[in-house]
Amino acid sequence: MSEELKALDVAVEVDARGTACPGPLLEAKRAIATCPTGGVMCILSSDEGTIIDVQRWSKKMKHEYVGDYEDDGFWRVYMKKMV
């Protein structure tokens, strides 16, 4: 899974590793506006809770959750902007 994710063309990368809940979700919310429709956004978070947060948030905001993997002490969370 992580190989597929690494191969993705990421339109926007959000580094939210410096902040705890609700920081990463808010960073994602801010950054999604700068992401083109159909583009992939990758959120870097040191908080594991971000994974399920972004899964639910993407669903509600009509975007598509792509996947996640653990990197060196943090998580990379991928979603695709659909609308």
Next chain:
Amino acid sequence: MTEEQTNLEEMIKQLTARVETLEENAPGDKLCLGVMSGDLDNTIATFIIALGAAAYDMEVDLFFTFWGIAALRDPKKKVKKDFLGTMFGKMLPSSSKKLPLSKMQMMGMGPPMIRSVMKMHKAKSLEELMAEAAEFGVRIHICTMSMDVMGIKKEELIDYPHMDFVGVGAFVGMFQEAKQCWFM
């Protein structure tokens, strides 16, 4: 027009009216939180939940009442008050930075400890959360009756872009329109 058609038309009219009423009363994508305790922990939780909801594009209304209002005082702003107001002013926390904890207050050692532990875990401070709430359009409504009782003046409150002064009527209106209302 046959009798059947007339009946159908009548039915459609009635249904349209009912749908309109339902739509008017349907709760919007709104969250309403009542903030009363004036404790640091509860106030932090309030702003974290408010910001989470804002990330979901929900409209968020915070209703600050009683002890809750002390979190919105600005210690740099001094105002003239009567005797009781001055007494209350001295006894209430002078700003969000002086709020006590609901548990583990430990004679004043608790709050700075929690703040430093939260900082260690990269959690945002209450003041940072409040600034973000302003950015995300979270609205703050302050109970005027509580302000009167405690002698708190508008002029001693923080500068917050979406703030107004209301009574319980406004709060009831808010939570009638909201999907959820919690008292923190």
